[in-house]
Amino acid sequence: MTSIAIIGAGLSGLTAAKILEGYANITIFEKSRGVSGRMSTRxxxxxxxxxxxxxxxxxxxxxxxxxxxxxxxxxxxxxxxxxxxxxxxxxxxxxxxxxxxxxxxxxxxxNSIAKHLAKDLSVCLNVCVKTLKKNNNKWQLKDGSDKPLGEYDWVISTIPPEQALKVLPESIPFVEKISDFKMxxxxxxxxxxxxxxxxxxxxxxxxxxxxxxxxxxxxxxxxxxxxxxxxxxxxxxxxxxxxxxxxxxxxxxxxxxxxxxxxxxxxxxxxxxxxxxxxxIEKRSGETHYLDNNQNIAVCGDWFIQGRVESAFISGFEMATNLLNSLNLGEKNGE
Ligand SMILES: Cc1cc2nc3c(=O)[nH]c(=O)nc-3n(C[C@H](O)[C@H](O)[C@H](O)COP(=O)(O)OP(=O)(O)OC[C@H]3O[C@@H](n4cnc5c(N)ncnc54)[C@H](O)[C@@H]3O)c2cc1C
Incomplete structure (x- = not known):
């Protein structure tokens, strides 16, 4: 099965995971001690x-x-x-x-919403992804102490643009466009x-x-x-x-x-x-996510559309639907 790493367990990352679940092996990395991101409860x-x-x-x-x-x-x-x-x-x-x-x-x-969505997903909490590197056609992820977090066919980043710029390699064609977004x-x-x-x-x-x-x-x-x-x-x-x-x-x-x-x-x-x-981020029009089929990497998040819960959903949903189509992953596991 195709392996996919998702960075961030906010609504956009969890939405993408729910759509791709069963078609690919999904691992989610979240730097905080709980899921939800900006839909958190203290x-x-x-x-x-x-x-x-x-x-x-x-x-x-x-x-x-x-x-x-x-x-x-x-x-x-x-x-x-x-x-x-x-x-x-x-x-x-x-x-x-x-x-x-x-x-x-x-x-x-x-935060009950994200907790509900994350129930059957593989989420690694307290893990901050610091670097991504391509090796033999696989993405290698590492945390801040250079600890390897595994190798994956695809990576999806759902973190805010300023943070994504620190993690994504400059060689990815859409990275330059991310610097236009200011939260x-x-x-x-x-x-x-x-x-x-x-x-x-x-x-x-x-x-x-x-x-x-x-x-x-x-x-x-x-x-x-x-x-x-x-x-x-x-x-x-x-x-x-x-x-x-x-x-x-x-x-x-x-x-x-x-x-x-x-x-x-x-x-x-x-x-x-x-x-x-x-x-x-203020409302903007244009693409709802970026996806690169050559480098097997995608980014999504509310910031493509507007600072709204529904925008996070739409961005994650459209990216994952697009990815499913382009991967032609076929039948869902077990169906
Ligand atoms: C103060 C405030 C008020 C708001 N009010 C409303 C409102 O009333 N109505 C409404 O519709 N919307 C509101 N929003 C917007 C809404 O919360 C967001 O649109 C939505 O939650 C964004 O989801 P997301 O998945 O795109 O991003 P996020 O929720 O930000 O998820 C990204 C996740 O990535 C994690 N992360 C970041 N870097 C790394 C890394 N390197 N490694 C691993 N994990 C990482 C973060 O911890 C986070 O959990 C509000 C937002 C804020 C902050």
């Missing part, structure tokens, strides 16, 4: 936070079909949040998210409270501030009941402050959030910040 003893993707929408039939089994078994549910907007620190708009255009979340955390940063401030705050919303889009989003994370279905607030900074503010002292950043974002929602947040018992260096 848990402490008392609180849990989706500190990356907050929810997702479904437009394409392919994505709808892909997630339907997870809707049926309860891994994915709708989040019927009370949504508001803040402009000039005034609450300007309220709407109940529509049943006809659902906002989906993983249950009990956003932006984002900070996620996680605040946990002993008491429920009397807020009039579950989620708020914020305009004209250094913060862009506030959500009551425990208002999502199946969450821990302890009151938790998740705040995202704007991309621009994160890019400007990425190297700053984290304690100061917590204070700045927390104080600004207090002012926007007119509620003192100093008494949060849990205050943690996470910096997403490569958080998202």
């Amino acid at each position: 848990r402490s003893e008392a609180y849990s936070f989706d500190h990356g993707a907050q929810y997702f929408k479904v437009k394409s039939d392919e994505f709808k079909e892909f997630i339907t089994p997870m809707i049926l078994d309860g891994t994915i549910k709708t989040w019927d949040a009370r949504l508001v907007e803040f402009k000039n620190r005034q609450l300007t708009e309220r709407q109940k998210w529509k049943q006809s255009d659902p906002y989906y979340v993983g249950v009990p955390g956003m 932006k940063s984002c900070f996620a401030l996680m605040l946990g409270f002993k008491k429920i705050l009397p807020l009039e919303f579950d989620a708020a889009v914020v305009h004209g501030e250094d913060i862009s989003w506030i959500s009551v994370d425990n208002s999502k279905p199946g969450r821990n009941k302890n009151f938790s607030l998740l705040v995202h900074s704007t991309n621009q503010w994160a890019d400007e402050h990425f190297e700053d002292n984290r304690e100061q950043l917590i204070e700045l974002l927390r104080n600004q959030t207090s002012k926007v929602i007119n509620c003192d947040l100093n008494n949060a018992t849990h205050q943690v910040i996470h910096g997403w260096r490569y958080a998202n």
Whole structure:
């Protein structure tokens, strides 16, 4: 069977693995201690936070079909949040998210989706792929201490462009094009409270501030009941402050959030910040992935399309479908 190494266990990598599963031997390498990538959930003893993707929408039939089994078994549910907007620190708009255009979340955390997809896949966690080298028509992968990670017929990279440029050999024809993609940063401030705050919303889009989003994370279905607030900074503010002292950043974002929602947040018992260096990319059109049939290598990820969960799916799905066709792999194993 054709052997394929996939670098990254976010949604695009796991989607590709699910499509190729049974047609090829798949090994996934993930540098973190869990799967999910930017659809992760951070848990402490008392609180849990989706500190990356907050929810997702479904437009394409392919994505709808892909997630339907997870809707049926309860891994994915709708989040019927009370949504508001803040402009000039005034609450300007309220709407109940529509049943006809659902906002989906993983249950009990956003990372439940990736965990579900990874269940029967071979995923090597805590392994950061550092180099790729071609030897006798096979790709040799190594980690940071030069430890060999095996030899594969194909490699699929699903990691953000800035990181991919450090790993992929310059000899691959599409590598030069990857330097056109620039991702932006984002900070996620996680605040946990002993008491429920009397807020009039579950989620708020914020305009004209250094913060862009506030959500009551425990208002999502199946969450821990302890009151938790998740705040995202704007991309621009994160890019400007990425190297700053984290304690100061917590204070700045927390104080600004207090002012926007007119509620003192100093008494949060849990205050943690996470910096997403490569958080998202603006919408773009063009190819959804790159695939090179001569060198047996492909790249995909949300960054080909937009910083959205569905974009990660589409990129992984189209790349894997294209690869299946070009490899002409025939019958699925066991069918
Ligand atoms: C703060 C934030 C808020 C967001 N909000 C939303 C939202 O509300 N709605 C929405 O639809 N989308 C949202 N998104 C976007 C959404 O999370 C992404 O589009 C999607 O999760 C990207 O999936 P991916 O598989 O393309 O990449 P990733 O999830 O980034 O997966 C790449 C994986 O590769 C791993 N990796 C990197 N380098 C290596 C290496 N060298 N070796 C091994 N593994 C490696 C990483 O650890 C990661 O797990 C948000 C993203 C962020 C950061």
